[in-house]
Amino acid sequence: MVATIKDIAKATGVSTATVSRVINHLGGYSKEVELKVLQIAKELGYRKNENAISLVKNTTKTIGVIMPDVATSFYGNIVNGIEDKAYDNGYSVILTHAGVEGKRLQESLNLMAERRVDGLIIFSLNLSVQDISTIDSLDIPLLLLSTKAENTKIPYIKVDDYSASYAAVQYLIKNGHTKIGLAGVNPGDPIAGKPRIQGYLTALEDHHIQADLNLIKQGDFSFESGKAAMTELIEQNQAITAVFCVSDETALGVLSVCYTRGFNVPNDISVVGYDNSSVSQMSIPPLTTIAQPFYDMGSIGCESLLIAIATGKKIDSQIIPFKLIERNSVTAML
Amino acid sequence: MVATIKDIAKATGVSTATVSRVINHLGGYSKEVELKVLQIAKELGYRKNENAISLVKNTTKTIGVIMPDVATSFYGNIVNGIEDKAYDNGYSVILTHAGVEGKRLQESLNLMAERRVDGLIIFSLNLSVQDISTIDSLDIPLLLLSTKAENTKIPYIKVDDYSASYAAVQYLIKNGHTKIGLAGVNPGDPIAGKPRIQGYLTALEDHHIQADLNLIKQGDFSFESGKAAMTELIEQNQAITAVFCVSDETALGVLSVCYTRGFNVPNDISVVGYDNSSVSQMSIPPLTTIAQPFYDMGSIGCESLLIAIATGKKIDSQIIPFKLIERNSVTAML
DNA sequence: TTGTAAGCGTTATCAA
DNA sequence: TTGATAACGCTTACAA
Secondary structure, eight states: OOHHHHHHHHHTOOOOHHHHHHHTTTTOOOOHHHHHHHHHHHHHHOOOHHHHHHHHTTSSEEEEESOTTTTTTHHHHHHHHHHHHHHHTTTTEEEEEETTTTTTTHHHHHHHHHHTTEEEEEEEEEHHHHHHHHHHHHHOOOEEEEEOOSSSSOEEEOOHHHEEEHHHHHHHHHHTTSSSSEEOOOOOOOTTTHHHHHHHHHHHHHHTTTOOOOGEEESSSSSSHHHHHHHHHHHOOOOOSSEEEESSHHHHHHHHHHHTTOOOOOOOEEEEEEEEOHHHHSSSSEEEEEEEOOOHHHHHHHHHHHHHHHHHOOOEEEEOEEEEEEOOSOOOOO | OOOOHHHHHHHHHHHHHHHHHHHHOOOOOOOHEEEEEEEHHHHHTTTOOHHHHHHHHTTOEEEEESSSSSSSSHHHHHHHHHHHHHTTTTTEEEEEEOOOOOOTTHHHHHHHHHOSSSSSESOOOOOHHHHHHHHHHOOOOOOSSSSTTTTSOOOEEEEOHHHHHHHHHHHHTTTTTOSEEEEEOTTTTTTTHHHHHHHHHHHHHTTOOOGGGGEEEOSSSHHHHHHHHHHHHHHHOOOOEEEEEHHHHHHHHHHHHHHHHTTTTTTEEEEEEEEEOOOOHHSSSEEEEEEEEHHHHHHHHHHHHHHHHHHOOOOOOOOOOOOOOOOOOOOOOO
16 A cells, blocks of 8 residues: 555654645745655655545646547647646646547547546547537536537637648649649548638639549548549549648558559659658658648647636637648649 | 535435445435436536545556657557557556656656556656666556566566567578668667667578678667668668668668669668558558567557456566568569 | 445645 | 644445
């Protein structure tokens, strides 16, 4: 059994109240008592029991984070941003994975509720009506990161997918491309699907380029989606010179098919990714891609949440800027 | 405020003891009472307070996981394996990141101790003497995954790095290679460095190939290490035909340099990676690599830990088998 | 079938 | 400067 303040109290001959004061550096005790308590605490290997403290303080100094499967590489930096900020403020972080489709989201929410987290961050997950209703019932400060919940007032911090997509396509157009594919997009996804399609379409339209729906290939952000999309594009003899991908992994799939089919990137085909994940620097060629400031999103998000916890005020949603990172996967058409 | 069993007791007119029984399906109450309690609990949005339960039961149904930075891609599956097994057994998981060098390990250990996790898994982190001493003082069932602590009796589950390295090099030799580089290795790392160098050396020796220390390029498992290693190898005009890399990311670095310098993989240079991380399938060409069964390691590890928690017995260390996954980055020399 | 009450480890109020 | 003690939300003998 681990030592408790009672043990320390007994061993030092003071009351548990005094032990508690000393341990929490509250002042109001003699130097002599302080030294003795600290000494004995050390000898006994005392460690405070956060669960007990949570009970009386009615706060757990814990924030919960729910994310999809760990599989996808870019999440890392969001978590880093959150954890750094949380630790700096004396909070710890409970992480759970809810599965790609959020299969385990209900379970995760239960866990967070039962652990009485002080605040909750959910990221990159599309919320179902059910999810939203249990979230509402939870009554915990909540923030959505890199996603949003339509028709609700749940605050979110994310990049504007429409604008980012528009910018990527416009960049390609400015580089002289007019036959541009869109790879790996999920039109059923209201958050990261529809807006990107719309951005793609509008960019073309604004530059008086006739959109061709056959150049839009559906998928799910995966490497496989990219392969499938590019394979189709090639086998249908679509005369494209560029393809915009909804994720870097999808872009790698495109790159891979280009390579095996003998198309050189960027000379024959230009490719733009999305995420600026670590793989985008490691690919051949390194990917030009849309960067979302993941670390900052995590950090800013966590900070907002902490403020909300402290003040009880609601969090304001934020659209944060993306950046287009130019590497070597796009060539200018002459 | 969230409802408590007291609220339910008051609202239903029974005692808290009975409410507790009903909620935990302990039996020994009338159907009538059961229905009423459940009904009111639902109305009040009751959720049990795990912290309070932990306090009285002296167990948190929680296992702690400490890992390096999230950055590196392959960790995902270990975590998945752990989480799946934990959830199946009614445990939840608290994850923390201790930084690449384990900078924050002490902090993480404190957190885990103060949250009173029932068991602890640490993976891919080299433990300092200090770390080990605080771990000892913790007195929590502990398991090391994909690492070990020398000169201690802390149980671990990992692949035999020496054998894996030996196998990779032998595979290259069997394919007719004799001039083989070793890229990205850290000779100061007693767990994942030294043994791999030794495996490399011994494989060469066993096949009567004279080792050349100039072909061993130090590094830190990163993409950059791979680039640096391959660049050196080329600029030193080392007449190699193959290189074995200590990680897939390092291999990608090698691939990248080969590409820009005009060497074809695998025709000019064969490359073998280590980890079988997701990127190894997405590279050009797809990487032949050493696969560690990460998901299984997580799952088996978590199961062993759960058993140790339940029985109080100590965990037996396990060496688990690796596999060599053949893809397209190695060619046979004729 | 149900209730009373002690106890888990800690904090915080009040009194001394 | 210190100590009693109630309280946090829950479980669990023990009694009824």
